[in-house]
Amino acid sequence: MIFAVLPDILFYLFALLAVGGALSVLTRRNPMTCAASLVVSVLSVALLYFLLSAHFVGVAQMIVYAGAIVVLFIFVIMLLNLTDRELGRGRMTLFKIFGAFLALSVLAILAPGMRSMVELEPSGGPGPAYGGTAEVGRLLFGEYLLPFELTSILILAAMVAGVVLAKRDLTPKRLFSLIDWLLALADRLSILRSPQKRERKQGGAGGEAE
Amino acid sequence: MVVLRFLILAPLAAALLNLFFGRWWGKKTTAALACGSVFLSFCGALRNAYAIQIHSLPAQRVIVDEIFTWIAVGRTVIRMDLVQDNLTCVMCLIITGVGFLIHLYSVGYMAHDGGFRRYFIYLNLFVFFMLLLVLADNLLVLFIGWEGVGLCSYLLIGFWHADMKNASAGKKAFVVNRIGDFGFLLGMLVILLTAGTLSVTELKSAVALQPIASGTATLICLLLFLGAAGKSAQIPLYTWLPDAMAGPTPVSALIHAATMVTAGVYMIARLHFLYALSPLASGVVAAVGAATAIFAAVIGLAQNDIKKVLAYSTVSQLGYMFLAVGVGAYTWGIFHLTTHAFFKALLFLGAGSVIHGLSGEQNLQKMGGLRKHLPVTFVTMLAGTLAIAGVPPLAGFFSKDEILVAARLAEPAVWSGRVLSGIGLAAAFLTAFYMGRLLCLAFFGSSRVEKEKAAHLHESPWTMTVPLMILAILSAIAGFGHHHFSEWLAPLFGHAAPTPADIHDRVMWASVAVALAGLGLSALFYIRSPGIPARIAAGLGGLYRLVADKFYVDELYDRMAVKAVYWTGVLSHAFDKHVIDRLVNWTGGSLRAGGFVISFLQTGNVGHYAIWFLAGVSALLVLFTGGAP
Amino acid sequence: MNFETAVANLGFRDLAGISPALNLILAGIAILALDAILPMRSKLLSAWIALLALAGSLFASLHRLAVGADISAFNHAVRMDPFANAFSAIICLASTLAVLSAPKYLKLREVHLAEYYALILFSVSGMVLFGASQDLLMMFLALETMSIPVYCLVGFTRTNVYSTEASMKYFLIGAFAAGFLVYGIALLYGAAGTVRIEDLAVGLDRAPGLFYSGMALLLVGFLFKIGAVPFHMWTPDAYEGAPTPVTTFMAEAVKAAPFGGMLKVLFVGFGFEEAMQVWQPVLIGIAVLTMTVGNLIALVQDDVKRMMGYSSIAHSGYILVGVAAAAELHSTDALAAVLYYLFIYVLMNAGTFGVLILFSSKDKDANHLDDLVGLGRERPWAAALMTVFLLSLTGIPPLGGFFGKFYIFSYAIQAGMIPLVVIAILNSVVSAYYYLKVIGAMYFREPEDGARAVFYFEGYSVFLIAMLWLSAAGVVYWGIQSETPLLLAEQATASLFKPAP
Numbered sequence A: 001m002i003f004a005v006l007p008d009i010l011f012y013l014f015a016l017l018a019v020g021g022a023l024s025v026l027t028r029r030n031p032m033t034c035a036a037s038l039v040v041s042v043l044s045v046a047l048l049y050f051l052l053s054a055h056f057v058g059v060a061q062m063i064v065y066a067g068a069i070v071v072l073f074i075f076v077i078m079l080l081n082l083t084d085r086e087l088g089r090g091r092m093t094l095f096k097i098f099g100a101f102l103a104l105s106v107l108a109i110l111a112p113g114m115r116s117m118v119e120l121e122p123s124g125g126p127g128p129a130y131g132g133t134a135e136v137g138r139l140l141f142g143e144y145l146l147p148f149e150l151t152s153i154l155i156l157a158a159m160v161a162g163v164v165l166a167k168r169d170l171t172p173k174r175l176f177s178l179i180d181w182l183l184a185l186a187d188r189l190s191i192l193r194s195p196q197k198r199e200r201k202q203g204g205a206g207g208e209a210e
Numbered sequence B: 001m002v003v004l005r006f007l008i009l010a011p012l013a014a015a016l017l018n019l020f021f022g023r024w025w026g027k028k029t030t031a032a033l034a035c036g037s038v039f040l041s042f043c044g045a046l047r048n049a050y051a052i053q054i055h056s057l058p059a060q061r062v063i064v065d066e067i068f069t070w071i072a073v074g075r076t077v078i079r080m081d082l083v084q085d086n087l088t089c090v091m092c093l094i095i096t097g098v099g100f101l102i103h104l105y106s107v108g109y110m111a112h113d114g115g116f117r118r119y120f121i122y123l124n125l126f127v128f129f130m131l132l133l134v135l136a137d138n139l140l141v142l143f144i145g146w147e148g149v150g151l152c153s154y155l156l157i158g159f160w161h162a163d164m165k166n167a168s169a170g171k172k173a174f175v176v177n178r179i180g181d182f183g184f185l186l187g188m189l190v191i192l193l194t195a196g197t198l199s200v201t202e203l204k205s206a207v208a209l210q211p212i213a214s215g216t217a218t219l220i221c222l223l224l225f226l227g228a229a230g231k232s233a234q235i236p237l238y239t240w241l242p243d244a245m246a247g248p249t250p251v252s253a254l255i256h257a258a259t260m261v262t263a264g265v266y267m268i269a270r271l272h273f274l275y276a277l278s279p280l281a282s283g284v285v286a287a288v289g290a291a292t293a294i295f296a297a298v299i300g301l302a303q304n305d306i307k308k309v310l311a312y313s314t315v316s317q318l319g320y321m322f323l324a325v326g327v328g329a330y331t332w333g334i335f336h337l338t339t340h341a342f343f344k345a346l347l348f349l350g351a352g353s354v355i356h357g358l359s360g361e362q363n364l365q366k367m368g369g370l371r372k373h374l375p376v377t378f379v380t381m382l383a384g385t386l387a388i389a390g391v392p393p394l395a396g397f398f399s400k401d402e403i404l405v406a407a408r409l410a411e412p413a414v415w416s417g418r419v420l421s422g423i424g425l426a427a428a429f430l431t432a433f434y435m436g437r438l439l440c441l442a443f444f445g446s447s448r449v450e451k452e453k454a455a456h457l458h459e460s461p462w463t464m465t466v467p468l469m470i471l472a473i474l475s476a477i478a479g480f481g482h483h484h485f486s487e488w489l490a491p492l493f494g495h496a497a498p499t500p501a502d503i504h505d506r507v508m509w510a511s512v513a514v515a516l517a518g519l520g521l522s523a524l525f526y527i528r529s530p531g532i533p534a535r536i537a538a539g540l541g542g543l544y545r546l547v548a549d550k551f552y553v554d555e556l557y558d559r560m561a562v563k564a565v566y567w568t569g570v571l572s573h574a575f576d577k578h579v580i581d582r583l584v585n586w587t588g589g590s591l592r593a594g595g596f597v598i599s600f601l602q603t604g605n606v607g608h609y610a611i612w613f614l615a616g617v618s619a620l621l622v623l624f625t626g627g628a629p
Numbered sequence C: 001m002n003f004e005t006a007v008a009n010l011g012f013r014d015l016a017g018i019s020p021a022l023n024l025i026l027a028g029i030a031i032l033a034l035d036a037i038l039p040m041r042s043k044l045l046s047a048w049i050a051l052l053a054l055a056g057s058l059f060a061s062l063h064r065l066a067v068g069a070d071i072s073a074f075n076h077a078v079r080m081d082p083f084a085n086a087f088s089a090i091i092c093l094a095s096t097l098a099v100l101s102a103p104k105y106l107k108l109r110e111v112h113l114a115e116y117y118a119l120i121l122f123s124v125s126g127m128v129l130f131g132a133s134q135d136l137l138m139m140f141l142a143l144e145t146m147s148i149p150v151y152c153l154v155g156f157t158r159t160n161v162y163s164t165e166a167s168m169k170y171f172l173i174g175a176f177a178a179g180f181l182v183y184g185i186a187l188l189y190g191a192a193g194t195v196r197i198e199d200l201a202v203g204l205d206r207a208p209g210l211f212y213s214g215m216a217l218l219l220v221g222f223l224f225k226i227g228a229v230p231f232h233m234w235t236p237d238a239y240e241g242a243p244t245p246v247t248t249f250m251a252e253a254v255k256a257a258p259f260g261g262m263l264k265v266l267f268v269g270f271g272f273e274e275a276m277q278v279w280q281p282v283l284i285g286i287a288v289l290t291m292t293v294g295n296l297i298a299l300v301q302d303d304v305k306r307m308m309g310y311s312s313i314a315h316s317g318y319i320l321v322g323v324a325a326a327a328e329l330h331s332t333d334a335l336a337a338v339l340y341y342l343f344i345y346v347l348m349n350a351g352t353f354g355v356l357i358l359f360s361s362k363d364k365d366a367n368h369l370d371d372l373v374g375l376g377r378e379r380p381w382a383a384a385l386m387t388v389f390l391l392s393l394t395g396i397p398p399l400g401g402f403f404g405k406f407y408i409f410s411y412a413i414q415a416g417m418i419p420l421v422v423i424a425i426l427n428s429v430v431s432a433y434y435y436l437k438v439i440g441a442m443y444f445r446e447p448e449d450g451a452r453a454v455f456y457f458e459g460y461s462v463f464l465i466a467m468l469w470l471s472a473a474g475v476v477y478w479g480i481q482s483e484t485p486l487l488l489a490e491q492a493t494a495s496l497f498k499p500a501p
Helices: A002-027 A031-051 A055-080 A094-118 A133-141 A145-166 A178-189 A195-209 B004-024 B027-054 B086-109 B116-135 B139-157 B164-195 B200-209 B214-231 B240-246 B249-258 B260-270 B279-301 B306-326 B330-357 B375-389 B395-409 B417-443 B451-455 B462-493 B501-528 B531-540 B542-548 B550-601 B606-625 C003-009 C012-017 C019-037 C044-067 C082-108 C114-132 C136-154 C161-192 C202-206 C208-226 C234-241 C244-269 C273-299 C304-329 C332-358 C380-394 C400-414 C418-443 C462-480 C483-495
Strands: B063-073 B076-084 C071-073 C078-080
Touching: A002 A031, A031 A055, A055 A133, A094 B606, A094 C208, A133 A145, A133 C003, A145 C019, A145 C114, A145 C136, B004 B027, B004 B063, B004 B076, B004 B116, B027 B063, B027 B086, B027 B116, B063 C483, B076 B086, B076 B116, B076 B139, B086 B116, B086 B249, B086 B260, B086 B330, B086 B462, B116 B139, B116 B249, B116 B260, B139 B164, B139 B214, B139 B240, B139 B249, B139 B260, B164 B200, B164 B214, B164 B240, B214 B260, B214 B279, B240 B249, B240 B306, B249 B260, B249 B306, B249 B330, B260 B306, B260 B330, B279 B306, B279 B417, B306 B330, B306 B395, B306 B417, B330 B375, B330 B395, B330 B462, B375 B395, B375 B417, B375 B462, B375 B501, B395 B417, B395 B462, B395 B501, B417 B501, B550 C273, B606 C161, B606 C208, B606 C273, C012 C019, C012 C071, C019 C044, C019 C082, C019 C114, C044 C082, C044 C114, C044 C483, C078 C082, C078 C114, C082 C114, C082 C244, C082 C332, C082 C462, C082 C483, C114 C136, C114 C244, C136 C161, C136 C208, C136 C244, C161 C202, C161 C208, C161 C234, C202 C208, C208 C244, C208 C273, C234 C244, C234 C304, C244 C304, C244 C332, C273 C304, C273 C418, C304 C332, C304 C400, C304 C418, C332 C380, C332 C400, C332 C462, C332 C483, C380 C400, C380 C418, C380 C462, C400 C418, C400 C462
Parallel strands: none
Antiparallel strands: B063 B076, C071 C078
């Protein structure tokens, strides 16, 4: 009996946690609290995936979002180390109330539509291997190969974009240039250094010593 | 067969090349490009004429080049098609042939002018537009050419625009032509509304299937004729042409004698199937043509500016052409157009040579005795004068004679054939007289040239005299081709009906007689006893002044039209300033204020943007779901 | 479809199918790789590679468009039909012009990096796939591939505060909009049980509320991208803050591309009667708002770049008029008019921004109206070109802009939407004011201190000059000769309603 309703109970629990976590991210002022709330929200969503027997996606959600991305957030927050003064005081402005009202109205308009989804017949239901790594892999490398590959381009583009925006020094210093690297290596090993150059360098060093 | 688009693009290409790169190459290359491109077009036109000639079937005697569809909205399709048939062949050959000679002449004439490059760019552009006008199948495309040649003419009349007089002459030509264009546009609109097409080919077959109602046809033809009268300087819109003589003389020869001003005649000949539907409109065309012929000839009697004489002569000769197409003698109208292109271009170029030799002197009273100093110019001008006067066997004799015969035999809706041919004969007499007067005053008698100008007196260089000689030969012999010419145009206008021999002979003798009489009288007046004209002028008194001052038509127009327009302008300006302007300012102001207020919403705060965004989302959701599932 | 058949279906044919996009991706990677390996100070090589790749894609698309190729690739994830190829061609042309305008400006601002060209190419590949997408998932990914590089490009001059701020704003609002888009896709999936565009219609019977909500949210995502009111707020900020070559790219390619996916979703996914009755009136309302707000605010701008931002909003409104007319008439020919408009719009915008770039110096953009005073006398050619572009934007015959508007409006009249056309024409009249204001500044205003204005080409660039002349020639030539582009566009839009091969 309890096992029959357990999925429902768990669903509402995690759903509440997910929404609550998200609200907390919005309302808390302390960045660390926000990040922690985000973890709660993200993990709850992962658990919802498990409930839907989408195991692979659930695990990926945990590792990627909760594991990697939020940790990155926390690093950044700690590096910035914002003081209360810099964060400012959270005031309830008319503007925010208006925004919240609009958001709620969007929700209110969407809600009846959502209700119509409840009445939908489930289309077939998951197969035995549904949600597993193998099944997801088959879909990704079969039917959805192009979207999958396009995602890699998207990530590459995002990476390049991030590097461009964050790179401190734009002068063409070729840290990663293969040829520069080889030249530097040769320099280090004194293979290519001309005798005169070496002499001058030695002479200079000697001069400094005197 | 040469693809038609290359025919018209050659001059355009030369104009563009000279425009963009002319700065980097010298006058020689500019001139070579300009002349070469027109010559190329001439060769192409000649080749096409041959191609049309050798086809036996009439249906094949048309070269079509479908370039692209310009506008296609619903039922109305405007195609950028070029069509060359027997009629367009003639026009193309005149434009490129005479055009080439005038280009060549201009090389010498404009050699020392600072605007050399600009001049040739305009001239090539003119040839391009003129060819477009002639070859266009669609009336709207024809209209582009029509406006294009108008623009080039405007630019070339005001070529020496540093001079205020020239600039205002250009403006006058522009404004008067607008009146004509208005008629043309309205005519096109009526055609589009009645026939649903502006393509001449389609229009012709549509009219052949189902003729347009006579009243509508009359309306169309009269509106189009208003356009033609503007472009071809007919009563009442002729006043711009004499003023247009402010431009360089070769321009007068090309644009204001041989080609552009004949566009109206060409257009009516092109649409002859419409004019055939409306005897009334045709009658009006003939009557206006005859009236212009005599009116302009009378004014030409008393002009002292060599180019003004030729200008009025052009107006008068254009009147002949309209007389011809008005009485249905399209072949002879076009034939006169052709011969006129030869001898009038020749006369203008000759006048240019005289002006060039006299360092810019244009007053006939300050010339005289030039035949010894400018022998080539004299001989060629003599040929031109005899041709225009109608002395057999030169070209003008044949074309004028045929027109007079056709007018005599016609039964027009306005006036009668006898009246028309009588006016024609009178005009022929006057033509012979004033042309003889021009020749006598310039080349015979004692020299009245000012001293310092006499010192520089010289015959023109070969680039100027060679075109003169070629045109002189053409003016002399072109008349013999009149049978071939009518055969050539027969597929379009049908074979000329055989004329009763007695009438033909009578008219012929009469026209020869008046030509010789006119020339003889002028020789008597201006060589034998030069005192007579002054005495006659004194005797006539006010009448003479009336003629010399061109019947005060310019002043009349100034009083009536221009003043009226001026006062309407003043009134509407006041209205504009106090009513419209306020309204506009108010509208503009409130619009700006509106923009200003709305732009406050653009605060630059992302949060605010998001709010608007969200508002949009909820609005859209409400609209889409209707607020209910 | 099971895995085996899915894999068995894949082959070289699929790669060849998406070659216009693949070509760009590979070129982008090549640019990054070569830049890392070769110790070159000049980045022109990157520009050349980008240009070659874009030209290759342009010609491939045009060729396929001309022969009417219709290829489905990757298990029907994308379909390179004439419609997709037409958009691909417009976008590649736009991007070519944008790349041509870039080197001079970036060099002056000392941000001439190879990454610029790589990002452009990645973005363009996303745009090409966007118009070709057959399902919403693919469409979303393509849209993001297109957008993310642009967020970065807007902030490319990182030392410039405005540029960074614009980038940040654009990114935030863009993420916001993407959220709605994904939400819409999710709802539609919930309703229809599929993300394939041509099968979306089943969702209406299964769950109408969900279906319409999803449709609304999906449309929000698209309307945001094309800058329609009230989702337009980002446009002027992003246009003004971005480096001018990026603004060029945004105003033409980033503007035109979303229409590809949007038209596909609207006319294939929601192209049946019941749905059309819902979205078409809404689109009319948005068109009116967009035109009016865009034009009104543009009136009071003195910064040409910002003004062009609002002008681009207004032009989105004109285009939406065409879309609404096509929906009313059920006519693919009317949609072809929209494509033609986009094509011309690309050319005239490229030119306008190109002239602004021409006179941008090391420290200062020539964006303000006052910066252009005296241009007509000092630099007659540049001023003449600018005049051509502005007149075309205003819609003066016989330039392309006139015929673009002419075709759209005449279809709208055919559709019986007279009040809409009246509003659109009134808007055109209003727009003439601010376009002519620029021409007035160039020709008729005197510098206030009476000194001669000085314009010098800092960093003369053959690329830029070529771009200006190409655009001008296009605006004039394809304006007068609108038959060929229209014919191609009609072929393209006709294919929209043919079943996939």
